Amino acid sequence: MSSLQQHDIPADIACCHDYERYAEQILPQPHWHYIAGGSGNESTLKANNIVFDKFGLQQTLLPDINQINTRVILNSERHENPILVAPIAYQQLAHQDGELATVQAANAQDISMVLSTLSSTSLEQVAQYQTSQPLWFQLYIQPDKEHTYDLIKRAEQAGYTSLVITLDAPINGLRNREQRHQFSLPEHIQAQNLQPYSQSVSNQAATGLSSQQVMLSRLLAQSPRWKDISDIIANTRLSVYLKGILTVSDAKKAKELGAAGIIVSNHGGRILDGVPTSIEMLPLIRQAVGHDIEILCDSGIRSGSDIFKALALGANSVLVGRPVIYGLATAGAMGVAHCLRLLKDELQLTMALTGCASISDITIDKIRLP
């Protein structure tokens, strides 16, 4: 990985969100808009960006704590931080080192990565770089059932410890910005995991609305049903997390099906514009499903303070998407590591000022509701 030492971290980056403006300058316009954009009018994307600021914090004066411990148990594994790298397709779009840079940087920061089905590096290759942290695999169910099960088997064999099945993206969203800039995948970047099944290109790999629409009926017919999910749960030894849940009823269904956890997410505002923010739905969902099931959450997390708020509202952990990719675009693995480091530091500082010695101290009374 040639570039690991090459890049310097820009001196004026003070928080992980600061990577965004660098990424915007570094990336080719179409790539930038593919990554940064949302669907439709981007009203959900905009809501993701502002919803956290609507929740305030409550400082604890002169707290009686000596140490901050951010450890959590997820999937019966010990995670040093309540943070995972969200599954993001085609990371070589951001940087030539792609997923390999990300996984190494995450590992270096004691953070687990969720690898996308649509990774530009194969799941097997990524797994080789796995060191201390458990690796998770994000599954897009394939049109052909055999391919789906083959992917699962490969993930098991490569040592991934859990399966994140994404439910909210049966078809691509209406990503106007991306289309306006005529984004298309460069030849040399491909969904490596799907190469063996190249006949049936994954739905999600399609970009561009018109081709999509032509295929709408076909896509719908091929897209997964709830029965497919319960079959997978029954047939894998991996723990299954269902990603893209935004309603109480879907959360309850996930629990009934025996999922290990759910990921409350609006896919970063990229699928159906107008759906709510994760953070709005989180407390309702937690209240409805109780504490027997893990709840993770993403979409809009940009700081340690955002993480703190998500945890206070009921999440066991969060996932971080674009900021990681902006770090990657700006400074390769160093950028990813720095980005994650900043998040961890900020979370600890927030805990210190709110008097939380451990994650379980982060309760709803530590935040101020809108």
Add this chain to the structure above:
Amino acid sequence: MSSLQQHDIPADIACCHDYERYAEQILPQPHWHYIAGGSGNESTLKANNIVFDKFGLQQTLLPDINQINTRVILNSERHENPILVAPIAYQQLAHQDGELATVQAANAQDISMVLSTLSSTSLEQVAQYQTSQPLWFQLYIQPDKEHTYDLIKRAEQAGYTSLVITLDAPINGLRNREQRHQFSLPEHIQAQNLQPYSQSVSNQAATGLSSQQVMLSRLLAQSPRWKDISDIIANTRLSVYLKGILTVSDAKKAKELGAAGIIVSNHGGRILDGVPTSIEMLPLIRQAVGHDIEILCDSGIRSGSDIFKALALGANSVLVGRPVIYGLATAGAMGVAHCLRLLKDELQLTMALTGCASISDITIDKIRLP
């Protein structure tokens, strides 16, 4: 129609609303402001532009549907889509092909057009280009009763299937933007349908406030009364839709008079600044009049998602005004066709993601109220 193949669709148009910025550049300033502008401070116009975003959507995960069907019955006719082209005066202002381009493009997209009384092409000529889709005629009641009935007879004879009587524009609105840019109708563009009755120019043709004010009393004296409406309903075989309804009581009155339907509309914010948005009034009106009368709706529809929301709030179909004209200005008939195509595709995609196989599945629980 010379230009039908001439224009290329700009590559960076991803949704029908994107035509607006092209139209703004292509059109002469006064024309642009005549079309784009609203009345007064444009507070109703601005509200039209933002009200849809206040309603969210509810995604349905893993919906069990194979096909999307957007068919509706309006005026006992089968319409492939719950979309009509709104009546817009003087379309040659936007493009030399004017209404002929629009009607052909609409037909090509299986969408019906409502022709304005103030069309720059005569209703008879437009009707010749009618192919598969039913044509509707929008009526401005004329100062001279005979002229009004002559127009109706001509519409009947030319094969129009319904009559949209516009109630909200007895006089022009206070269109400041238009006046600031000193818009006036070019010599070669005329209200062709009214040529036979040229003595009595229609009220609505008048532009410019001061002439209007001089004539205010005369206009008021000549403007229609409710009795005129019921007379027309009794004396035409066409179905009558009343356009410009914004209150429950007017909707009920329309129903009592035996109208086939009403069009909830604020005329695109062009008449009395300060009236509410259609979308706010829609559910109240639907609840008051029940389901025995059709409710159409316009003013501010810019995407398939907006259409979806209007249907969820009680409309049987929507009408689209300015975006069609912006498509026309940008790329003639091709622009109109593309604009309508995008709306249809977006509606289908929204239905797919919300789990609606047919229009009747689009119920209020699919949206999130403000």
Add this chain to the structure above:
Amino acid sequence: MSSLQQHDIPADIACCHDYERYAEQILPQPHWHYIAGGSGNESTLKANNIVFDKFGLQQTLLPDINQINTRVILNSERHENPILVAPIAYQQLAHQDGELATVQAANAQDISMVLSTLSSTSLEQVAQYQTSQPLWFQLYIQPDKEHTYDLIKRAEQAGYTSLVITLDAPINGLRNREQRHQFSLPEHIQAQNLQPYSQSVSNQAATGLSSQQVMLSRLLAQSPRWKDISDIIANTRLSVYLKGILTVSDAKKAKELGAAGIIVSNHGGRILDGVPTSIEMLPLIRQAVGHDIEILCDSGIRSGSDIFKALALGANSVLVGRPVIYGLATAGAMGVAHCLRLLKDELQLTMALTGCASISDITIDKIRLP
């Protein structure tokens, strides 16, 4: 008056508010900021500018009216329009013709002017130009009681028909904008009415905070008390209107003292920043005092629609301040006349579209509350 025919009305003025941007360019910066500015952070001034848009209107479809009549009775006089020109000091700052241009233009539009105590033309000279319309005089109570009564006597003798006593400006507001631009009255512009009493310059003539502060105690000691008001009411044959009322209790006090009317006003946001808008307080005040006392209203009126809303909320008439002065600055008397003409036309159009044949038809149900 040399300039009466000299100026052309700019072609792109469509409503009276359009004069503002012309005035901003024409006037010397300090003059502009003196006229346009408010006090403090200008939060009251900003509220004045936006509060009217919070109230919507209700259109009446197919109204059964033939004529619009805008006549009102104020001070037992017939006024053709529910509009007066507000008292504005030193109008020669805006245009060399000053108050003489304004009074003539107002007369030409059948509108009465309220002349300020601080006019740059003497009240006697202005009265000579009075033609058809009654003239009103605005009184700032003077430090010296004799001067106050002398002013009243002069107003009576010159034929003014009512006395508007301004209560809200015992001292100048904290007009930061004005001070930042170091506004001071040019030598040749003076408070003509006060020349005879030049020893005791009126409080209100003072500009510049620091001089003001030095004199704060003196100003307070000299400033009027309620007893002074009731004495004046008892000792003049003019009807007395109290200007600057913003609370129910002050409105009731005015009624008890026997005032002919009150003017609900925040002085155009120029005195104490943070006081409410007139339009917010108007309905509460009307409800409290009933209909035995006239209520006029100003601060923020910029269109016929604004006038309509003020009347619907309980006013008998409005006063218009800055727009008139902007018309004056832009085009002298012609500008004032045009400005007032636009307001009248707009009011009539609004009445036509809401189905109001006369001012008494403008009731609260014609508007939509926020």
Add this chain to the structure above:
Amino acid sequence: MSSLQQHDIPADIACCHDYERYAEQILPQPHWHYIAGGSGNESTLKANNIVFDKFGLQQTLLPDINQINTRVILNSERHENPILVAPIAYQQLAHQDGELATVQAANAQDISMVLSTLSSTSLEQVAQYQTSQPLWFQLYIQPDKEHTYDLIKRAEQAGYTSLVITLDAPINGLRNREQRHQFSLPEHIQAQNLQPYSQSVSNQAATGLSSQQVMLSRLLAQSPRWKDISDIIANTRLSVYLKGILTVSDAKKAKELGAAGIIVSNHGGRILDGVPTSIEMLPLIRQAVGHDIEILCDSGIRSGSDIFKALALGANSVLVGRPVIYGLATAGAMGVAHCLRLLKDELQLTMALTGCASISDITIDKIRLP
């Protein structure tokens, strides 16, 4: 103090907030951002800036007052104005004359200064310049208990009359802006009071997040506990004010511990982003603790009107932070004096217009709640 007469006050400064734009131009970028910035997204800082405008004022017409008296008793001392200069570290960053300029200017305006532990001039030297006004000392509790008590003893000996213990800054906030501009303390500017104990640099002196984080555990272990506060109260003859209180429960605790007063403050939005504004919490806190304990308040005070509102909501006095420093940066002592003078004048003017002859007349009914 070479510069005391050197600087002229810019002519376009009309209120103390106007100094901000001058300071922004005069100061080196990193210094500017260190002073002006807040923590995190600066949402608390932004709230500080706008919260006051949400409260309106109620004018009193024709008030019966002759004089304005702004005197208050704080700490059993007579203060001519309910205003103190807030403790601000390292004032030589703003101007070479630093704290000496500030203390003299404050004295000249009959206003007391609270000197920071982190002053760039020693507490003894500042005390020499003390003239008429009592001086207060702000204490950051030191890692080493002896040093804390030594500081207290020195303050007592130098004649300071009260001790403001800051509770809300055990560690620096996450000041992104400051870090982006790589602020660090210039060599020649130092925490003079802490020189004797140079081994153990105060926590608060540290800038830069990463060093901070490394030391997080150490900082936490060394940071004060409530017991330390009560010990200090028991062992000093100075009155103790606790600064940084934002909750009712902490206010009650302060009262129980025997503090002379509390300072409701969010430290100018510099510590934990997301905490509420002082002004929101003030009335709740006053109501909870009653009137036996003094309540001071800071964070966002920018005008006499802001001071008035804070007093109406329950404060006995306010502290002003950044504006004073901006005055200092712009024009040294003259700027500070002018800044304070403007605040005093504005407060008096506001009192005059609201009919308050003395501070005790400033009651909650004089303001309009949001």
